[in-house]
Amino acid sequence: MTIILSLISLILISVAVWQLTKIFELSKPVQSESTGVANDNDNDINGKLMFLFLIFLYALTIFSFFKWGDVILPESASVEGEKTDTLLWFSFSVIFVVQTITQAFLYYFAFKYRGNKKRKAFFFPDSNLLEGVWTVIPAIALAGIILYGLMTWTEIMTIEENDEALVVEIYAQQFNWKARYSGDDGVLGDANVRFLREFGGKNLVGIDPTDPNGEDDVVVQELHLPVDRQVVFRIRSQDVLHSMFMPHFRAQMNAVPGMINQFSFTPNVTTREMRLKKEVVDKVKKINNIRFKKSQELAAKGEFPLDPYEFDFLLLCNKVCGASHYNMQMKIVVETQEEFEDWFDEQVTFKEFIK
Amino acid sequence: MSKIETSHDDHHDHHHKETFITKWIFSLDHKMISKQYLITGLIMGIVGIAMSLLFRLQLAWPEQSFGIFDVLLGKWATDGVMDPNVYLALVTIHGTIMVFFVLTAGLSGTFSNILIPLQIGARDMASGLLNMFSYWLFFISSALMIASLFVEAGPAAAGWTIYPPLSALPQAQPGSGAGMTLWLLSMAVFIVSGLLAALNYIVTVVNLRTKGMTFTRLPLTIWAFLVTAMIVVVSFPVLLSAALLLIMDRSFGTSFFLSDIFIQGEVLHYQGGSPVLFEHLFWFLGHPEVYIVLLPALGIASEVIATNARKPIFGYRAMVFSILAIAFLSTIVWGHHMFVTGMNPFLGSVFTFTTLLIAIPSAVKAFNYITTLWKGNIQFNPAMLFAIGLVSTFISGGLTGIILGNSALDINLHDTYFVVAHFHLVMGISALYGLFAGVYHWFPKMFRRMMNKNLGYVHFWITAIGAYGVFFPMHFIGMAGLPRRYYTNTNFPYFDDLANINVVITMFALIAGAAQLIFLYNFISSMFYGKKTEQNPWRSNTLEWTAPIKHIHGNWPGKIPHVHRWPYDYSKPGSKEDFIPQNIPLKKGEKELQH
Numbered sequence: 016m017t018i019i020l021s022l023i024s025l026i027l028i029s030v031a032v033w034q035l036t037k038i039f040e041l042s043k044p045v046q047s048e049s050t051g052v053a054n055d056n057d058n059d060i061n062g063k064l065m066f067l068f069l070i071f072l073y074a075l076t077i078f079s080f081f082k083w084g085d086v087i088l089p090e091s092a093s094v095e096g097e098k099t100d101t102l103l104w105f106s107f108s109v110i111f112v113v114q115t116i117t118q119a120f121l122y123y124f125a126f127k128y129r130g131n132k133k134r135k136a137f138f139f140p141d142s143n144l145l146e147g148v149w150t151v152i153p154a155i156a157l158a159g160i161i162l163y164g165l166m167t168w169t170e171i172m173t174i175e176e177n178d179e180a181l182v183v184e185i186y187a188q189q190f191n192w193k194a195r196y197s198g199d200d201g202v203l204g205d206a207n208v209r210f211l212r213e214f215g216g217k218n219l220v221g222i223d224p225t226d227p228n229g230e231d232d233v234v235v236q237e238l239h240l241p242v243d244r245q246v247v248f249r250i251r252s253q254d255v256l257h258s259m260f261m262p263h264f265r266a267q268m269n270a271v272p273g274m275i276n277q278f279s280f281t282p283n284v285t286t287r288e289m290r291l292k293k294e295v296v297d298k299v300k301k302i303n304n305i306r307f308k309k310s311q312e313l314a315a316k317g318e319f320p321l322d323p324y325e326f327d328f329l330l331l332c333n334k335v336c337g338a339s340h341y342n343m344q345m346k347i348v349v350e351t352q353e354e355f356e357d358w359f360d361e362q363v364t365f366k367e368f369i370k
Numbered sequence: 371m372s373k374i375e376t377s378h379d380d381h382h383d384h385h386h387k388e389t390f391i392t393k394w395i396f397s398l399d400h401k402m403i404s405k406q407y408l409i410t411g412l413i414m415g416i417v418g419i420a421m422s423l424l425f426r427l428q429l430a431w432p433e434q435s436f437g438i439f440d441v442l443l444g445k446w447a448t449d450g451v452m453d454p455n456v457y458l459a460l461v462t463i464h465g466t467i468m469v470f471f472v473l474t475a476g477l478s479g480t481f482s483n484i485l486i487p488l489q490i491g492a493r494d495m496a497s498g499l500l501n502m503f504s505y506w507l508f509f510i511s512s513a514l515m516i517a518s519l520f521v522e523a524g525p526a527a528a529g530w531t532i533y534p535p536l537s538a539l540p541q542a543q544p545g546s547g548a549g550m551t552l553w554l555l556s557m558a559v560f561i562v563s564g565l566l567a568a569l570n571y572i573v574t575v576v577n578l579r580t581k582g583m584t585f586t587r588l589p590l591t592i593w594a595f596l597v598t599a600m601i602v603v604v605s606f607p608v609l610l611s612a613a614l615l616l617i618m619d620r621s622f623g624t625s626f627f628l629s630d631i632f633i634q635g636e637v638l639h640y641q642g643g644s645p646v647l648f649e650h651l652f653w654f655l656g657h658p659e660v661y662i663v664l665l666p667a668l669g670i671a672s673e674v675i676a677t678n679a680r681k682p683i684f685g686y687r688a689m690v691f692s693i694l695a696i697a698f699l700s701t702i703v704w705g706h707h708m709f710v711t712g713m714n715p716f717l718g719s720v721f722t723f724t725t726l727l728i729a730i731p732s733a734v735k736a737f738n739y740i741t742t743l744w745k746g747n748i749q750f751n752p753a754m755l756f757a758i759g760l761v762s763t764f765i766s767g768g769l770t771g772i773i774l775g776n777s778a779l780d781i782n783l784h785d786t787y788f789v790v791a792h793f794h795l796v797m798g799i800s801a802l803y804g805l806f807a808g809v810y811h812w813f814p815k816m817f818r819r820m821m822n823k824n825l826g827y828v829h830f831w832i833t834a835i836g837a838y839g840v841f842f843p844m845h846f847i848g849m850a851g852l853p854r855r856y857y858t859n860t861n862f863p864y865f866d867d868l869a870n871i872n873v874v875i876t877m878f879a880l881i882a883g884a885a886q887l888i889f890l891y892n893f894i895s896s897m898f899y900g901k902k903t904e905q906n907p908w909r910s911n912t913l914e915w916t917a918p919i920k921h922i923h924g925n926w927p928g929k930i931p932h933v934h935r936w937p938y939d940y941s942k943p944g945s946k947e948d949f950i951p952q953n954i955p956l957k958k959g960e961k962e963l964q965h
Contacts, residue, residue, distance in 0.1 A: 025884070032884075035827075036828055050820065051820025051821060051822065051901055051907065053749050053823060058749060061827060064831060068834060075842055079843055083843065086849075086867050087849045088782075099782060102778055106773050110770065113765075114765065117737075118762060118765065118766070120740050121739075121743070122758075124743040124746075128748050130746070134747040136679060136680040136746045136948065137746075138942055139681065139741075140682040140686065141688075145685075145737075150734055153733040164776035165777075167778040168718060168777045171781070172718070208631065208637060211632050211637070253631070253633075256535070258785065262782060267782060272629060273641075273644060273645075274644065276711075276712035301867050305869065329862065333784070333786070335458065335528065336542075340857070341454065341856035341858055342861040
């Protein structure tokens with residue numbers, strides 16, 4: 016099927032090319048011999064095409080926002096993410112205006128001043144005033160964006176130590192994620208990859224068995240976070256670079272072997288609340304429609320249909336790490352403090368696990 | 371300063387015997403070497419673009435069987451389904467080839483070679499021998515890179531940035547074995563080639579300008595090539611050191627970039643190194659590299675736009691200063707690739723600041739190009755179309771740089787498709803357009819024949835629509851949060867609604883790819899059957915058009931022309947013609963503008 020489709024499109028493209036060449040050829044005055052240099056006719060056609068291209072560019076922009084605007088990430092589910100989102104949309108509106116205006120000037124001038132034999136170009140080599148204007152205006156605009164950006168950045172990246180925060184270790188390896196919580200003592204035990212082989216491979220993240228702080232640590236494969244409480248992530252990797260990417264919280268930090276990186280945010284929407292948000296409901300509906308259609312195709316071929324989709328927060332790997340990089344993920348559940356405690360009580364501590 | 375006595379060169383006569391080998395293969399003549407660069411670059415370009423089409427097929431129709439995969443990928447596509455390791459290898463080699471082999475050597479190598487001696491009025495490069503060496507080293511490195519595609523476990527697959535430990539440990543992925551060794555060797559040779567070439571360019575521009583060719587009368591192409599060569603000299607050695615240290619880690623057990631690693635059930639001996647150090651070394655080259663690619667394209671655009679608008683380039687001095695400012699800033703912004711590596715957040719602030727500053731000289735350049743078009747008499751030769759296209763993609767892609775360069779925003783967009791869309795527009799497509807503009811404009815100089823303009827028009831318009839069709843929608847995929855370098859996103863139902871966009875992008879990519887065949891056909895057929903060129907087909911002011919059409923050693927018979935004016939006297943009031951070449955003396959009472 017795809018082969019036929021691609022064959023047809025190839026043929027159509029060739030026809031289009033041939034036709035286009037024809038148009039250029041036919042649009043030439045008969046007597047003039049092709050010299051390879053543009054004549055008035057070429058200038059006229061290409062100048063007009065320049066204007067059409069401007070319209071194409073605007074149409075593509077409008078079409079894309081209209082058709083695909085809903086794939087953009089939903090509102091942030093963390094306190095810090097809301098700040099970056101404001102900065103993002105502020106920056107976007109600035110560049111959007113600049114893009115719309117400058118492209119218009121570029122293509123409109125190309126169209127308006129398309130050459131011909133009679134026209135004489137205006138000799139205009141320099142103007143200190145104009146140069147000044149378009150040095151100073153971008154400089155002022157950028158100064159604003161830089162200041163605003165740096166304030167946001169400093170706020171997000173300054174991680175204050177406080178007893179309230181939940182400390183979680185995110186542990187990366189080819190090709191999965193694990194999370195480690197400190198137990199009741201509130202301190203993560205020391206760890207190093209050199210301890211990984213102890214206890215017959217049951218020491219999943221290499222906790223130092225001689226460190227008493229590690230005894231009540233809990234290692235899990237699904238990340239649970241209480242809502243409205245700051246979380247400080249300590250990020251490790253055992254083999255190659257990975258990147259802890261949680262797009263719904265606007266959070267990302269690399270996992271680097273031999274180093275412990277930090278990142279922090281405060282989730283402020285639970286998974287349950289998120290699933291009820293209108294934009295998420297719409298997105299899930301759209302995705303399930305797509306999956307339903309695909310399932311019908313699969314069923315027709317006698318294969319298993321796809322499961323319906325329900326929204327969950329995700330942790331993805333965002334630094335190429337090998338063959339299964341594209342499938343290195345962990346589910347994140349944001350829940351109330353009580354639900355979190357109930358879940359946590361069911362987990363097995365390191366000491367119990369290695370017995 | 372530039373008053374080099376030219377007559378002593380005149381014994382460089384045209385009678386000494388040339389064999390086939392000295393003329394076509396080991397040529398010392400910059401005109402032949404530039405053709406060698408161009409053709410090698412185009413061949414590498416075919417490989418690089420073909421690879422991108424292969425992985426675009428996989429992205430649009432993931433894990434489906436394609437006959438073409440079966441044919442081209444063989445054992446790496448069982449039943450015609452692409453293997454994930456091969457996907458990563460294709461992405462890696464596509465990036466490496468396009469950035470270094472096509473847009474650095476192919477673009478800068480070709481046009482620096484043909485234009486530097488001809489536009490400054492020199493007999494040849496300062497050292498023809500070094501020039502020949504730099505081409506042949508480039509050739510060897512291309513051959514090594516192509517050879518790496520055929521090793522047993524496949525070519526390098528750690529991304530074109532080859533971050534260790536992934537690139538250092540053969541246990542981490544199959545491509546990090548012999549494939550990576552060849553990649554590193556190839557790049558080491560490439561760097562040596564680039565350095566030799568750059569030194570030659572700098573020396574030539576500084577020392578061999580003809581009488582009257584002061585720095586303020588240099589065409590902007592030459593300014594761009596000169597500054598590019600300077601950035602090469604500053605940044606490439608750092609990549610060489612990174613590559614050498616990585617070779618040490620891989621083969622001799624050192625721990626520059628590695629520490630505390632457990633892989634495949636084994637603790638490795640490495641201790642105390644840091645992958646972040648590699649990232650610093652890599653990007654100290656990697657970011658300037660963006661401008662090594664882009665500046666020559668901008669230089670070419672300046673020349674092509676002024677000539678075809680029949681107007682002086684607007685703000686010559688501002689253009690020169692902005693090239694210098696961009697070059698300076700480009701060496702102190704590398705950290706913006708590393709905001710989320712665990713680098714000190716304060717350092718992140720510094721890099722945000724320097725990065726966003728680049729927007730100022732870039733804006734000046736864009737506005738100056740637009741003003742050059744204003745009230746022009748625009749001749750739409752194919753080169754001009756590509757030059758205008760370049761300004762357009764430079765703006766579209768540059769603006770999203772304001773988002774990505776802002777560390778707070780980069781946290782969430784880093785390594786997503788938003789980045790892919792951004793850099794492809796601002797440096798990939800822009801530089802490629804620069805390359806095409808250069809080829810269409812100087813083809814008559816290089817091959818003494820004209821290219822077919824109608825095919826050129828078709829080539830441009832399809833490419834222009836295809837390029838925006840590919841990269842504009844890609845921003846949305848990035849803003850949906852999809853990471854780059856994913857073999858497929860079918861493992862995340864959350865991204866299922868991106869499937870349609872991926873199909874659209876691939877369709878546009880296939881169309882744009884097909885358009886390049888038109889260019890290839892035009893290029894090859896014009897080389898042999900194109901109409902013979904006139905002396906100065908574009909009615910341009912620069913010196914290369916005063917040299918005889920037939921290529922001779924030493925470029926000009928007799929004396930080298932002297933220069934009396936800047937290169938942008940187009941449509942000057944008081945002149946009958948709308949152009950006055952640089953070698954025409956000032957008329958009585960005529961004022962020169964730039965001095």
